[in-house]
Amino acid sequence: MGYSKYTGELILRVLLASPHSDVWNSRKHIHMGLGYLAGSLLAHGYDVEIWDASVEADIESLDEKLTRDHFDVVGLSAPTPLINNAWETAAIAKKHGAITIFGGPHLTIQPHESMQKDQVDLVVRGEAEYTIIEIMQALEKELEIRNNKLETSNPQSPISPHLFDPKVEWDKILGLSWRNNEGKVIHNPDRPLPDDIDAIPFPAHHMFKIDRYTNLNPLTDGLNMNARAYTIVTSRGCPYKCTYCSKPVTGDTWRGRSVDNVIAEWAWLVNDLGATEIGITDDIWNLDKERAKALCRALIKANLNHVPWVTIHGMKVNNTDAELFQLMKQAGCKRVGFGVENGDDWMLRNVIKKGQTVAMVQQAFAWAKQARLQTMGFFIFGMPGETEESMEKTIQLALKLDPDLAHFMMAAPFPGTEMWETLKKHGDVFSDDMDWSQLVIQDNSAHFAFGNLDKETVERKWHEAHRRFYLRPKRIMRIAARKDTWQRFPYYVKTAANMLLGLGERERAAA
Ligand code: B12
Ligand code: SF4
Numbered sequence: 001m002g003y004s005k006y007t008g009e010l011i012l013r014v015l016l017a018s019p020h021s022d023v024w025n026s027r028k029h030i031h032m033g034l035g036y037l038a039g040s041l042l043a044h045g046y047d048v049e050i051w052d053a054s055v056e057a058d059i060e061s062l063d064e065k066l067t068r069d070h071f072d073v074v075g076l077s078a079p080t081p082l083i084n085n086a087w088e089t090a091a092i093a094k095k096h097g098a099i100t101i102f103g104g105p106h107l108t109i110q111p112h113e114s115m116q117k118d119q120v121d122l123v124v125r126g127e128a129e130y131t132i133i134e135i136m137q138a139l140e141k142e143l144e145i146r147n148n149k150l151e152t153s154n155p156q157s158p159i160s161p162h163l164f165d166p167k168v169e170w171d172k173i174l175g176l177s178w179r180n181n182e183g184k185v186i187h188n189p190d191r192p193l194p195d196d197i198d199a200i201p202f203p204a205h206h207m208f209k210i211d212r213y214t215n216l217n218p219l220t221d222g223l224n225m226n227a228r229a230y231t232i233v234t235s236r237g238c239p240y241k242c243t244y245c246s247k248p249v250t251g252d253t254w255r256g257r258s259v260d261n262v263i264a265e266w267a268w269l270v271n272d273l274g275a276t277e278i279g280i281t282d283d284i285w286n287l288d289k290e291r292a293k294a295l296c297r298a299l300i301k302a303n304l305n306h307v308p309w310v311t312i313h314g315m316k317v318n319n320t321d322a323e324l325f326q327l328m329k330q331a332g333c334k335r336v337g338f339g340v341e342n343g344d345d346w347m348l349r350n351v352i353k354k355g356q357t358v359a360m361v362q363q364a365f366a367w368a369k370q371a372r373l374q375t376m377g378f379f380i381f382g383m384p385g386e387t388e389e390s391m392e393k394t395i396q397l398a399l400k401l402d403p404d405l406a407h408f409m410m411a412a413p414f415p416g417t418e419m420w421e422t423l424k425k426h427g428d429v430f431s432d433d434m435d436w437s438q439l440v441i442q443d444n445s446a447h448f449a450f451g452n453l454d455k456e457t458v459e460r461k462w463h464e465a466h467r468r469f470y471l472r473p474k475r476i477m478r479i480a481a482r483k484d485t486w487q488r489f490p491y492y493v494k495t496a497a498n499m500l501l502g503l504g505e506r507e508r509a510a511a
Contacts, residue, residue: 001072012139013047015071015098017062019078019085020053023440028054028214032233032281033077033104033128033249035203040129043201046136050204053089055212062089066096073139075132077104080246080414081440083114090119094159101135103128106436108248109416111177115185121162123177126191126249127236129200134173141168193251197236198261205230205273224308227277230269231312234262234295238283240316242341242354243422244383246414247283254287259298266299270307278309285311286319293324296331305332314339314378317364318356325371335374335404338364342380343397344390351385353418358397365401375403381465382411382458384422384450391461398469404478408465410458412441413448423448 001012016034034050041048049071051062066074074093078086083106090100102114103124111123124131142165143149163181164170170178175191194200210228235256238247269275286292299305314337328336340361341352348354368375379394398406413420439447446455446462469475 001070011045011047012072012136012143013049013070014041014073014075014136015049015051015066015093016075016077017051017089017093018053019076019082019089020057021082021085022437023081028212030205030208030210030213030231031077032203032231034075035205035208036129036200036233037075037103037132038204038207039201040132041136042204044133044136048204048207050207052208053085055209063092063095066093066098070096071098073101073136074098075101075103078102078106079104080106080109080436081438082106083110083436085437087114087117087119090117091159094119097158099139099162101132103132105246105248105414109246109414111187112185115177115179115187118161119159121178125175125177126251127193128175130194131173131175131191135176138164138168138170138173141165193237193253193255195255197255198258202265202268203233205269210273224277228274229277229279230273230275231279231281232262232265232269233281234285235282235287238287240284240355241418242339242352243418244352244380244411244413246417248416250283254284256288256291259291259294262295263298263302263304266304267302270304275307278307279312280309281312283313284316284319286315286324289319289321289324292319293327296324296327296333299331300327305330308332308334310335311337313337314376315364316356317360320364320367322367322370325367325373329371329373333373335376336368337376337378337407338368338403340377340379340394340397340401342383342386342390343393343395347383347386347390351383352380361397362401365403374405375401376405376407377401377403378407378409379465380409380411381462382446382448382450382453382455384411384419384426384448386411386450386453386458388453388457388461391458391465395461395465395468398465406465406469408462408469409441410443410446410462411448412439412443414439423450426450 016037018031018034031052038048038050051065053062074090076086076090086102090102093100099121100119101122101124102120107114107123108125111125114120114123122135145165145167161179161183163179163183166181170176171186171188174189177185177187179185210230213229214225235254236250237252237254238250239252239254241252266278269278309332317338325336338361339354341354342348343358345357348356348358365375377398379398381391381394411419413423444459446458449455
């Protein structure tokens with residue numbers, strides 16, 4: 001515990017952490033979920049810090065930090081492929097006497113699994129800005145009951161789960177999984193998604209050591225590799241149900257922030273924190289096309305359009321028109337990403353269930369290019385039901401659309417998605433207790449074979465897509481003309497070896 005900077009009272013100290021990532025090509029990118037939680041804790045007067053292994057671990061390990069500095073609570077965040085690392089990190093935090101709280105996408109899907117681990121005290125499901133405050137208040141009550149000591153339930157064995165006091169109403173905290181004083185795991189009912197996301201405090205952008213982060217993605221999303229790149233979430237959730245998409249936290253209901261609220265955060269990023277690049281990371285920022293246009297007009301009016309921005313996670317092609325792209329361009333947008341996914345209408349309709357056609361994709365690209373925006377396309381290979389012919393159509397479409405960047409990925413089935421259920425029913429590869437670290441997007445090996453399609457064919461077409469797209473003379477000239485190609489030459493050579501030839505890190509590691 002420490003004394004509050006604000007009130008001088010004794011308060012619990014919280015460290016919010018993102019574990020080390022083995023995900024290939026993963027970016028050094030600020031973690032908005034932790035930023036939002038920190039914003040909420042700060043707004044309630046708590047003492048909080050963010051520790052992101054991707055920018056801290058080379059300088060000081062978590063073990064070293066916790067030896068030097070005591071935190072009562074360590075909160076860990078994990079998407080599915082990082083869960084093993086989060087469990088390892090929690091054991092370190094427990095060793096230092098902290099209460100450990102887990103949250104994020106994987107915990108929302110599989111809370112029971114982490115609650116079986118002794119080093120995990122609490123699991124939060126879903127959006128957690130309100131839950132975390134209720135947890136802190138409950139911990140404060142426990143402190144009172146236990147005379148200011150939150151020591152682990154069994155001091156002889158620090159890595160043992162904390163059992164919570166029945167006198168505190170832990171069972172009233174929605175979205176929480178916990179253990180009662182008999183060690184029984186209790187999963188409280190889910191917390192409804194907050195409707196009014198304007199009421200959520202801004203993420204604590206100022207707490208990130210922004211100089212240690214790369215731009216949004218050196219290879220794909222970023223515009224300038226030396227940028228001070230921040231991200232912003234202007235809406236949460238998406239009503240579409242693409243069969244590969246895992247959105248357990250933000251859910252199926254789209255909730256947009258008001259334009260004024262977004263502009264206030266954007267102005268803070270640009271005017272106070274010196275952002276030189278901004279990425280929108282909404283699930284689907286253009287679901288309400290008129291709101292998207294209003295946001296662009298407001299950016300122009302507020303003179304915020306001199307700072308370039310990009311849509312990191314693809315726009316939906318069917319919620320666009322020529323005017324939207326023109327306005328985006330005037331508002332400072334430099335590049336738009338689109339989820340193209342597949343070049344075969346049958347696959348789009350029956351397998352991917354994306355609610356879009358190839359013609360809609362072509363139209364959106366044409367409008368974006370007319371507005372002189374750079375374009376990026378996301379393409380998936382090897383969905384269940386895919387054939388060599390449909391993958392060939394995807395390559396043909398990529399060549400025809402000719403985006404500035406093409407991001408070819410192999411299907412990765414995350415639990416909770418329709419694709420996961422399909423594969424569990426028809427294959428023997430996946431189970432609820434598999435090694436989650438294998439489930440990464442953008443790796444260079446296919447995750448499964450399905451029907452008549454084997455993994456080798458998917459991998460061959462994926463490599464072929466990179467070669468046929470990127471090894472065209474005009475493309476090579478374009479890449480060679482870019483300054484950052486030469487600044488980051490070794491990185492690009494390594495990436496090219498992986499994507500074009502399959503000489504990837506994982507393969508080398510396995511050799
Ligand atoms: C921006 C983004 C990225 C960015 C930044 C990631 C980051 N570190 O924040 C980049 C591009 C780097 C990225 C990479 C990856 N991503 Co990503 N990403 C997103 C995206 C689009 C938005 C994230 C966001 O800002 N959400 C908004 C905030 C408010 O929500 P949140 O982060 O979930 O946090 C809330 C709750 O989860 C909870 N919470 C989170 N952490 C904690 C911790 C504690 C202690 C508590 C109590 C609560 C809590 O409270 C937060 C506030 O409400 C999401 C989609 C989505 N809608 O979430 C995908 C998403 C999270 N990504 C996903 C995946 C798969 C990945 C990769 C694994 C891809 C890969 N290469 O294989 C990597 C992992 C890299 C990494 N080191 O984490 C999946 C995760 C699915 C799953 N089952 O885990 C998602 C859901 C996309 C999808 N639809 O499939 N991603
Ligand atoms: S892929 Fe995009 S459009 Fe499809 S469900 Fe996910 S967020 Fe929505």
